[in-house]
Amino acid sequence: MGKCKVLVVGGTGYIGKRIVRACLTQGHETYILQRKEIGLDIDKLQMLLAFKKDGARLVEGSFSDHKSLVEAVKLVDVVISAMSGVHFRSHNLLLQLKLVDAIKEAGNVKRFLPSEFGMDPAKMGHAMEPGRVTFDEKMIVRKAIEDAQIPYTYVIANCFGGYFVGNLSQMTTLLPPKDSVVLYGDGDVKAIFMDEDDVATYAVKTIDDPRALNKTIYTSPPENRLSQRDLVKMWENLSGNTLVRHNISDQDFLALMKGQDFAQQVGIGHFYHIFYEGCLTNFEVKEDEEASKLYPEVQYTSMNDYLKRYL
Template sequence: MEKSKVLVVGGTGFVGRRIVVASLALGYPTFVLMRPEISLDVDKVQALLSFKAQGARLVEASLDDRARLVAAVRQVDVVVSALSGTHHRSQTVLLQHKLVEAIKEAGNIKRFIPSEFGTDPSRMGHALEPGRVIFEEKMELRRAIEAAKIPHTYISANCFAAYFCPNLAQMGTLLPPKDKVRVYGDGNVKVIFVDEDDVATYTIKSLDDPRTLNKTIYLRPPENILTQNELIAKWEKLSGNVIEKIYIPVDEWLQ
């Protein structure tokens, strides 16, 4: 079966780079949207040139230029959005809605994957502020996609390993603790940690699979489902050091 042509939007970001690499590695004709503002970022320009050297096609278009964006979308069969959450949140949401409108106008896309890749927002109605608004905005985008009758797949990858494993699931740092670790609650809640390269690979593998059409894919590797206590124990075994645990009660943590 001929593989779909894939356009990656946000291809120079943390997840986007991995999606571009996975798409190329799996033999998909890969297009990367090259936005005007990227030309001022040396790191991103170098990433784009690297993708081009590996066979990707760079497509110049702005998310604020509807005509050029629609023209870019019409060159492919599938659009994968990896627009980064490091933007101001409302700006990222606005950009994704512009992308949805362009896909609707183009009318040729066989599959759209919006930029989610975390916890399934449809299951997060109980979330507390300020985090809750993120899930509500993702659900608004889903409703826009479905109202436009755009074929889609949602990817739920839970917790990125790079953000939650090296720091032993502590907030506010990405580095491993040297002698003390904060344990939230009793530390026995199960968490699903997923390698970002695996997220990208499964995302690309889903594109032409009829089983994933208009569905949510949950990435849940059994051996990657660990409590914070289990994660700490693995680190202690690897490092040969016992770390002091500072338990933070649930009420105090929520405060």
């Protein structure tokens, strides 16, 4: 495969910084949108300067200046958006649609990867409120991309290890529990857990792959299809520490939504879909849409190895 010119939007974010690293590692000419909205965020600026030192190019652009976005997009063949949707729901939607407009106007982009990197929104039409907005907004962006006839790849990342593995999928901590663990239902519903760096590696592999053109690619290696109970056992084997298990029924779990703020209600809804419904594993993924099959050369991280960093 040839080398691409890639613009990463949201290059200092949780997944964005990993995508920048993957682009550089895979030898692509890497541009990062440097937004003047960065203001006085010294950590973000220093991260950008470190990427620049490693060979990335910083391109100034702002979402309040359409022309600057179009000019940034004209420099490249591929655009990857990794803006986080966690804090600003509809604000994020607005920015993504502005980016789609800029790509459409520039007219030169051979592949666009929008900010997805979670569950497949096309499979979440039944999702409950208020978390449903996450999926609805991603579908609005998809429709805009397809209406504009922009070549795309949608990358489904499933569960990031940092948020779901180290804490054995407990909602109130990022660290492994010491004494007891809450299991959702019987704890046997399978989910898919990924090392974030692997997600970035796979995403960047798709950008010039004709097999991934105008398709949804799932990062779901068979070894990473695990139940919550599997994760707990794995941690117990590694740590030598046995945890007391508390099961919570679906009704009791959903009752936790009462009195919570918007973000927590969204989180509870998403956890419900993953750990009670099995929304990540209750459909078939074709071999030519699964990243570890498409790119067998990538040595992806097992969750057993991922957990070792918490010992």
